[in-house]
Amino acid sequence: MxxxxxxxxxxxxxxxxxxxxxxxxxxxxxxxxxxxxxxxxxxxxxxxxxxxxxxxxxxxxxxxxxxxxxxxxxxxxxxxxxxxxxxxxxxxxxxxxxxxxxxxxxxxxxxxxxxxxxxxxxxxxxxxxxxxxxxxxxxxxxxxxxxxxxxxxxxxxxxxxxxxxxxxxxxxKPGEQLKYASGSILHRLLKKIKWNEEFKEEFDTKISEINEAFKGLSVFNTIQTSITSFWQKFHKDERYSETALSFGGSELDTILKKLEISFSPTGTHKPFGIDELGEGYRSLFYLTLVCSLLDVEEKISEEEDGETIGITRPxxxxxxxxxxxxxxxxxxxxxxxxxxxxxxxxxxxxxxxxxxxxxxxKRLEPEQILHFRITEDYETDVNQIKLPEKTDEAYKYVKEAVRNYPEIYFARLVVIGEGDSEEVIFNRLMDVMDVDFDDNIITFAPLGHRFVNHIWKLLNALHIPYITLLDLDTEREGAGWGRVKYALQQLLGIGVKRNELLKLKGDNILSTQRLEEMHTRDLVKTSKTLQGWLGRLKEYDVFYSAPLDLDFLMLTHYPEFYKAVIPKGGGPQIPDKTKKPKEFEKKMNKAVQATLKSEDATGETYSDEEKELMIWYNYHFLGRGKPATHIQVLSSMSDEEIRENLPPVFTKIFERISSILQTH
Structure with missing residues (x-):
């Protein structure tokens, strides 16, 4: 049961x-x-x-x-x-x-x-x-x-x-559980022992023999006689006039009260008592006592063919x-x-x-977890961890994600990014923007992948607010309008009202068919419309590193700093743009194709300056470790230098962080 x-x-x-x-x-x-x-x-x-x-x-x-x-x-x-x-x-x-x-x-x-x-x-x-x-x-x-x-x-x-x-x-306090007192674990354990009369008689005999042996010692008798003599001088009442020095009487219960446990070897050539152990081992020993009680009850039940279940065993x-x-x-x-x-x-x-x-x-299964929080009315609210169906492809991903980032359960706010670059950059920016993530119980989680909607559902179920920063990946396969379509569909999936999220001019609502076809839109012809939908998603705390990803965003805002962090004799080896225009053009085109991950990529929605920076993007972020590069660059910059050209998306995100913290 x-x-x-x-x-x-x-x-x-x-x-x-x-x-x-x-x-x-x-x-x-x-x-x-x-x-x-x-x-x-x-x-x-x-x-x-x-x-x-x-x-x-x-x-x-x-x-x-x-x-x-x-x-x-x-x-x-x-x-x-x-x-x-x-x-x-x-x-x-x-x-x-x-x-x-x-x-x-x-x-x-x-x-x-x-x-x-x-x-x-x-x-x-x-x-x-x-x-x-x-x-x-x-x-x-x-x-x-x-x-x-x-x-x-x-x-x-x-x-x-x-x-x-x-x-x-x-x-x-395991010491209290080692006392032979009613309700203690030791008391309950020893009560499982059936003391037969033969054992009790033999026990009493042995104790008597020990006491008699001590009385045979002359110095012991001297002590006994002296105590009795002075006791009788202090009072003349016939009651209690005789004294007897012995080892706590011969009753079994009396002896059991003196039982202790010791631990060895200790390195001090003497056993340790329970109070001499450190806090950690005392805590472990408390659990040991509880486990022993359950184990003893089970073993005694097995010896008695289970007849004690419901009688002497709960x-x-x-x-x-x-x-x-x-x-x-x-x-x-x-x-x-x-x-x-x-x-x-x-x-x-x-x-x-x-x-x-x-x-x-992180050592428990998500299904075993119940999340407790205090509401604005100072009342406890309890929620289960919601995972996708086990048959869903996302189930395993989300289960492992929350196991690897259990900090999200304890956060006042979760900032969701796509990878390690975001974590490095946010760790630096919280100093620049004077928002301590630890102090405000803000957790960063790099879980903004294709199953991000399930992370949203999970956090919604736990009533934990969140902000998401995703990559727009313009001109990469399935990206740009595809990223916007995905976010809109997932927001609808977690319960956002359709007539608010997909509202158009004139109180019209974007149809299901037009939403389904959104990823086919021409990026060049609909760039202004795209910006409008990006603005709409900001209202739901979904932000984008545009036009490509966070690495490219940082590179375009701080190009000189990223160009400066190269090893001696290193760098992308860029042909001179004026002296060798063809070689430069070839180098740039290859960089564009590598950056946009397609041999057919032209970068038509990017400016010439942005396409040139893709040479550096290719060098820093496709040929080397992204987090290491960002750490090196950001550590070389002062707070003021970062603040001077901070990408606007970060300004918006930190404004939103401050707003959420004020209301939660």
């Missing part, structure tokens, strides 16, 4: 409108920026299934307070936490315990269980914190059916132990881990995730973790 859905309403940052968290896998990752509601979501499971009253306690601060509300004006509040539990079709061990409380949605659907905690708070003149009432129910109606008083049945406390949660907090154990990355070296995180994955694959285990680091997220 596993929890497939968590529904939260009115709990902490979860507002009065119910939020549904769908768990597609037995391992799920809750991701998002700090204070986005990840920990609160994990806590809800403790409120339902915590082993102690303290874990399940609902207090005043658990109830949601709206952004513009004054707590003093609130007279009452309600919250609810509900889980849906699905059952395996090939294993019926868990079914008998809950069979009479299951519901079925439809004729061919599998039965499932709904458990809901409902709590209410009311202001009280007698109780400073107010009156709180908490009840937990089985909901005996399917999710699409109406509810009434008869569809609620009180959830029996004795069934709570069948579903247990182990909560691993962000601040790990039907479902939920492992909820806050920030598994805390204090752990990045190279060990892969191992941690693999272990958690293996735990989730056990028949009676489920793992939920929260994180706000790309190092963890």
């Amino acid at each position: 596993r929890i497939s859905t968590i529904k939260i309403k009115g709990y902490k940052s979860f507002g009065p409108k119910e939020t549904t968290i769908s768990l597609q896998d037995k391992l799920a990752g809750f991701i998002g920026l700090n204070s986005s509601g990840k920990t609160s979501a994990l806590e809800t499971l403790r409120k339902l299934f915590g082993a102690s009253l303290m874990e399940r306690e609902i207090i005043r601060s658990d109830f949601h307070i709206g952004k513009d509300e004054n707590p003093e004006d609130i007279a009452e509040r309600e919250l609810s936490i509900e889980v849906r539990i699905d059952f395996p079709t090939d294993d019926d061990d868990s079914v008998p315990h809950f069979f009479q409380d299951m519901v079925v949605g439809g004729e061919d659907e599998a039965p499932y269980l709904r458990i809901r905690l409902e709590a209410s708070w009311r202001k009280s003149d007698l109780i400073p914190q107010g009156e709180i009432e908490v009840k937990t129910y089985f909901i005996k109606a399917a999710e699409d059916e109406a509810e009434d008083a008869d569809t609620k049945k009180i959830f029996p406390s004795h069934l709570r132990s069948l579903i247990q949660i182990h909560y691993v907090p962000a601040i790990r 039907l479902l154990t939920i492992l909820a881990i806050e920030e598994p990355e805390n204090h752990i070296a990045p190279q060990l995180l892969g191992r941690v995730i693999k272990i958690l994955q293996s735990i989730s694959e056990k028949e009676n285990s489920q793992v939920l973790l929260s994180s706000h680091t790309p190092a963890i997220i």
Whole structure:
């Protein structure tokens, strides 16, 4: 059995409108920026299934307070936490315990269980914190059916132990879990041992022998006699007059409380206790204890032919881990995730973790991720990662893209480019334009390829704003008007209104046929119209490096700087334009063909100066590494030199970045 859905309403940052968290896998990752509601979501499971009253306690601060509300004006509040539990079709061990409380949605659907905690708070003149009432129910109606008083049945406390949660907090204190105290992991582990009477008798005998042996030492007796003598001088009460120095008594529980764990070798010739380990190893050992508990329960169950399932072993154990990355070296995180994955694959285990680091997220499957964010009303919004259909060609690309650039999940704004050149240039320009990407949580992602529309869909689903810079590639195959057509079609595909995006003069709308034929338009005759559509796309945060690509754009705006960064004796070896016009013409034509990637290319839409610069484009960007060239050039320029001739598209982009940051 596993929890497939968590529904939260009115709990902490979860507002009065119910939020549904769908768990597609037995391992799920809750991701998002700090204070986005990840920990609160994990806590809800403790409120339902915590082993102690303290874990399940609902207090005043658990109830949601709206952004513009004054707590003093609130007279009452309600919250609810509900889980849906699905059952395996090939294993019926868990079914008998809950069979009479299951519901079925439809004729061919599998039965499932709904458990809901409902709590209410009311202001009280007698109780400073107010009156709180908490009840937990089985909901005996399917999710699409109406509810009434008869569809609620009180959830029996004795069934709570069948579903247990182990909560691993962000601040790990494994020492507390190594104490033989009720609720600790060590206590639960040792309680699995069946101490037979023969062992207890032998144990008591051995302890007595040790104590008697110490009494045989003369110095030990001297200490014992001295303590008794002075004790009797301090008081004359016959009670408690005799003292006995021994090793904590002979009771088994007393000895178990003194159990400790040590680690060796240490390099100091003595074992280390748990408190002597570094934070990272303490964090790992906390996870070790939890894994050991699950492993021991499983092995004992196997030894007893599974008869303990639902009796001494829970039907479902939920492992909820806050920030598994805390204090752990990045190279060990892969191992941690693999272990958690293996735990989730056990028949009676489920793992939920929260994180706000790309190092963890890149190790999870996108389908396992749930994205948390805080809305403008300071309420938690939860969304799944949307990928193309698995049969779609784009599925694999997008899946790998978001895995390689997990930073986009945590961004306030994503800037999408086509490659490494854009990243180098934006890194330099953010200094020039005084917009720190890190400080403003802006992520650059070189994902502007032919599947960019799927990246747009993904970011739209997560409500993360984005700006896209694409190459216009004028006169390259399928480019120019083809690039504009593609962008318009993809914007329509993500829900942009047709009558706004394709609006023409006179309130006419561009027809589907004309849009389909857009790539066939003559670039020379329709250059002004093309510029108009480029302006329209800017309204939707789609910008273009025109007329070719970003490398050519930078070259045309800073030609002298790019011509200057050549090794001694290097360069494109350009024939003298005046003395050898034919050789120069031949060199230029070859450069145009190479730049536009066609032997038939003429560069008719480019100026003579631009075609001449294609010789340098060919040298710098087709014969050498693009990022290295840009790094070399930009590092040789001052901020003022860059600012003096900055391509207008960057001015527009950074204006838009500032505008978005002000509203998000």
